[in-house]
Amino acid sequence: MSKTIQEINEKIKKGSAVVVTAEEIIDIVRKKGAKKAASEVDVVTTGTFGPMCSSGAYFNLGHTKPRIKIGGGTCTLNDVPCYTGFAAVDVILGATAMPDYDQRNSIYPGSFKYGGAHVIEELVAGKAVKLSATAYGTDCYPRKSVETMVYLADMNEAVLFDPRNCYQNYNVAVNCSDKVIYTYMGRLLPRIGNANYCSAGQLSPLLNDPLYKTIGIGTRIFLGGGQGYVSWQGTQHNPNVKRSDNGVPRMGSGTLAVMGDLKQMSPEWLRGASMTGYGVTLTVGIGVPIPILNEEIVQYTAVRDEEIFAQVIDYSKNYPEVIPGSVAEVNYAQLKSGSITLEGRQVPTGGLSSYVCAQKIAATLKKWIVDKKFYLSEPAALLPSVDSGISVKLMADRPVKK
Amino acid sequence: MPKKRVVLTFPPSLVSQPVTYHLVKDYDLMVNILRGVVTPNEESGLVVELSGAKHALEGGMKYLSETGIHVQPLGQDIKWHEDKCTHCTACIPACPTQALTVDRESMEVSFEKDKCIACELCIQICPYRALEIQF
Structure with missing residues (x-):
């Protein structure tokens, strides 16, 4: 028996839709079988809360009186530079941007206390942020500088836009060298002293729809505590990788580009993060509803941590030098147990993606749907899948014409 | 004693x-x-x-x-700001005395002050600055 998204929305409207989280569906499918589960359950909710550098926000700041053309000039928010290559008062702030005076890694390892991600978090928390801008002045935009305090509520538009988020699976990072290294996967101790992973595993959105059969462009989602949308496949979307029989990729694979109204969001689900020795990043809460259209879809959502495998990669050599090869393959049940066995010994594991928060997001999205505050959307187009021929390329290193 | x-x-x-x-x-x-x-x-x-x-x-x-x-x-000496903690568990392998631990069932992080020796190893690891040294 199959259902349509329209039929599921009718059930949500009537208050009869059955909504469960990606954790709860595991036992339902195990006990009742996929066929019965597919007919009984209408929506499975997922969640993830991990750091993602490819995050940012764009703002329309409102025109000054007299007008200023910040486009082509400079603009900072709490001293963090924004990109100004747009119209007069449209700017973009990236999560990893930081003040010019930040010492970066010149005193190693840098602490990266404050950057674009923190500005976004503070704006969403309703705090005042210092805006400083300069311009060259034109006949129609004569003003050459402005310095003021701004609030999120002042802005005409404030949109969270992540060109890439929601990674479908990810590397487990280790350090095979004999000195400590600081990475975006955290501090890695020498001689495989620890192993860090970053995925919500069985709760993660794209691991519950491994072949992108329901999630597509226009899918309405939980984003940062508000309702947002999938706007495209994410950058570095890489569907053509090694997969298990259940369709689940055994390494980083698909990604989503997402966007939503920042004014709806909450600082609980948008958190500035400082990775020592690496930089600033933004931790974003995302939850995607999976419509249970048929038996096949429900079977995908029943995936368990022990069925999801990830590659253990050496971040002292293989990752930076782009050398293929993994130290080992482990599953998320092992990673979440607190230690994995590598080269015959126990190695402690640490997470970067919060499972507790992923659970909360999946539960919140479930409640929204049950309370009729959230309806499913039909994707306008599905994401490129394994048959798309897409694979991620490296940058070409060519001689530059002088 | x-x-x-x-x-x-x-x-x-x-x-x-x-x-x-x-x-x-x-x-x-x-x-x-x-x-x-x-x-x-x-x-x-x-x-x-x-x-x-x-x-x-x-x-x-x-x-x-x-x-x-x-x-x-x-x-x-070390303060764990529970409101800032996301329970990501990044700090867990760094803590030498198991003052920071995870309930593996719920995946929730907790901090036992009595076990902390204020070595500060966790401070630079927490991306959210949920652990703070207080002099």
Whole structure:
């Protein structure tokens, strides 16, 4: 028996839709079988809360009186530079941007206390942020500088836009060298002293729809505590990788580009993060509803941590030098147990993606749907899948014409 | 044997005093130095575990404060801001004394002050600055 998204929305409207989280569906499918589960359950909710550098926000700041053309000039928010290559008062702030005076890694390892991600978090928390801008002045935009305090509520538009988020699976990072290294996967101790992973595993959105059969462009989602949308496949979307029989990729694979109204969001689900020795990043809460259209879809959502495998990669050599090869393959049940066995010994594991928060997001999205505050959307187009021929390329290193 | 874990902060004028010697010889205390930063002519600090008879501990503590050393229980040294913690578990492998632990069923992180030796290894690991050193 199959259902349509329209039929599921009718059930949500009537208050009869059955909504469960990606954790709860595991036992339902195990006990009742996929066929019965597919007919009984209408929506499975997922969640993830991990750091993602490819995050940012764009703002329309409102025109000054007299007008200023910040486009082509400079603009900072709490001293963090924004990109100004747009119209007069449209700017973009990236999560990893930081003040010019930040010492970066010149005193190693840098602490990266404050950057674009923190500005976004503070704006969403309703705090005042210092805006400083300069311009060259034109006949129609004569003003050459402005310095003021701004609030999120002042802005005409404030949109969270992540060109890439929601990674479908990810590397487990280790350090095979004999000195400590600081990475975006955290501090890695020498001689495989620890192993860090970053995925919500069985709760993660794209691991519950491994072949992108329901999630597509226009899918309405939980984003940062508000309702947002999938706007495209994410950058570095890489569907053509090694997969298990259940369709689940055994390494980083698909990604989503997402966007939503920042004014709806909450600082609980948008958190500035400082990775020592690496930089600033933004931790974003995302939850995607999976419509249970048929038996096949429900079977995908029943995936368990022990069925999801990830590659253990050496971040002292293989990752930076782009050398293929993994130290080992482990599953998320092992990673979440607190230690994995590598080269015959126990190695402690640490997470970067919060499972507790992923659970909360999946539960919140479930409640929204049950309370009729959230309806499913039909994707306008599905994401490129394994048959798309897409694979991620490296940058070409060519001689530059002088 | 009763034990106390304390943070001792020395003003620059007291850095040259043989404080641990007096604690051992005059009060018969076992002094286990957990951490220390001692720089001549600068404010310096020691994190110590003192063990001995109850009256000896009391005497030792009295001596320390009369000497002008600021004594503070160790548990106050590292503060875990639960509201900032996302329970990501990044700090867990770094903690040498299991003061930071995870309930593997719920995946929730918790912090037991009594087990913390204020080594600060967790401080630079937490992306959300949920762990803070308090002097």
